[in-house]
Amino acid sequence: MSLWLQQTGMSRVDAVTTATMSSFVVHLCAALWVFAVASTRRAWLGIVLSTALLAALTWLARAGAGGAA
Template sequence: MNHLLYGSRVVSRIVAAILGGYAMAHAVPIMLLALWPIPRSEAVMWAAQLSFVVYLCAIIWVFAMRSATRAWLGLAVSSAICGLLAWWWL
């Protein structure tokens, strides 16, 4: 395998983990704020704490995928779904 091609795939996964994980870490808590039937102050606290777990899971998930394309698509679609749900209910 070409070393340049392999390096670009690794860089793509790293960027997907950083940017896509960041997007997921913000989209999921916002969605949960809209959907949770608990007081707003508690929902903010729980969602903020949960965002760290979501970010970690997104990073692990990116490197577990067979291809970087699947990782990018998975993060984009799931972030979009969470964002749309949050927008719909807020």
């Protein structure tokens, strides 16, 4: 997320801070999801699919940044 925010013109420090604070919301939603579903299979499915989505977005952000890490 910080890579994407930097591409939109946000300073590096602000982008990293915003991405870090946003990660707490992602972790909270993951914890709520796991305890809210009725089965372990559904919990794993939700976590795996959201992880795949975030990984794809990270890959796209790196590709847009010219491969810079």
